[in-house]
Amino acid sequence: MSDYIKVPHLIEERSFEMITEELGDKTFPEEIGKIIKRVIHTTADFQYADITIISPTAIEFAKKALKAGAHIVTDTKMAMAGINKKRLESYGGEVNCFISDEDVAKAAKEKGTTRAMAAMEKAIMDEKNKIFVIGNAPTALFKLKQFIEEGKVKPDLVIGVPVGFVGAAESKEEFEKLDVPYIVTRGRKGGSTVAAAIVNAIMYML
C-alpha cells in the first residue's frame, strides 16, 4: 500500500484528476462537471457522463434552497446515510426519510401502493421539504410527478435517479417532461449512492 493513499483528501484529489483525464474531450461547464465527476467518483462508471441530465435551473435553485435551510427528503435510508449531514446542518437544513414510518406502512397497505409512494405523500405535507431525492423507487418518482402536476408541491430540486429494470427508465423519462428543476440519470442506472453524491456535490459548491 503506497503511502499517499492513506491520506483521505489526497485520495479524493487524485481520483478527480484521474476522472478528468479519462473523460478526455468530454468537458462540462464547471458546476455540471462537479456533479458528473462526483457521480463517476462514486460509481467508477463513466457512462454517467452521458446519462446524467441536469435541467437548466436545477443547480441555481438547489444552491439557493440549501443556503436558505431547505429540508431534503430521500426515498431510502441509504441515500439519507450518504448525504453529508454535518454540511447540511450548517445551513440549517435536515434530511428525512419516511419509508420506515409506521403511518407510511399503514397507508401503503390500505391503499395497495408501495411504501415509497406513501412516503412521498407524507413528505409533501411539510412545506420545508424542498429537495426530493429519489435513488431507488420509480413509484416514488411517478407519485411525485403526479403531485407536482396537481400543484400540491413545488420542489426546488428533484434528484430522480431510481435504478432498475421495471419502471425506472420510464419514471425518469416522464419526469423530464415537467417544468421543475431536476437532475435525472436516463435509462436504468442510478441508485442511492448516485443520489447522495449529487446532493453532496451541490453542497460542496456553496
Add this chain to the structure above:
Amino acid sequence: MSDYIKVPHLIEERSFEMITEELGDKTFPEEIGKIIKRVIHTTADFQYADITIISPTAIEFAKKALKAGAHIVTDTKMAMAGINKKRLESYGGEVNCFISDEDVAKAAKEKGTTRAMAAMEKAIMDEKNKIFVIGNAPTALFKLKQFIEEGKVKPDLVIGVPVGFVGAAESKEEFEKLDVPYIVTRGRKGGSTVAAAIVNAIMYML
C-alpha cells in the same frame, strides 16, 4: 404507470426475470447466480456478472455464520443502512459501523491514517464480528488483510467491494491472494449498495 409496477414483490420478480433473460448464455451455479443477479438488480450494470468473484467456501461459511448469529461490520453507514436488519436480527445477528465513533476519529488522527483503518482496528477487537463488509474504503480492506495475515482476526466472510480510482482495484487484487472466504468485485467498481446487496442475497438463501 402500469398497475403491476406498484406491487413491490412483482417488481422484484419481474426484474430478476429480465436480468436472467439478458444474461442469456451466462449461467451460474444457483447460489452464485443469486448473488450476481442481486448485484445487477441493485446497479443495473451487467458488468458485475464478470467481475464478481466468490471464493469457493464463501457462501457456505457465510450462511453458517449468519445462522449462528454472527455480527457484521461495515465500513460505511450507507452499507449498514442497506442491509436488511430485520432479517439479520431474526438470526440473532447485528450490524455495526464504527467510522463515526469518536475514539476511531481520535485514533486515526493520532496515527495519521484513515478513519476507515482505525474503524477496522476497533472492529477486530470484538470476536463476534465475523463478517466484514467493505464497500467504500480500500484502506479498510488493506488493513483487514494485514490483520488476517498477522492472525489477529479470522473472518467467516469478507465482502471486499470498495469502489474508486485510487487503491480500490489494488486492494481487491491483493485481497484475493488470501486464504479466507471472500467476495470481491475486480477492478474499480463496487460500492455500498453492491456490498449491502451481497449481504442480503446471502441472507435470502437461508
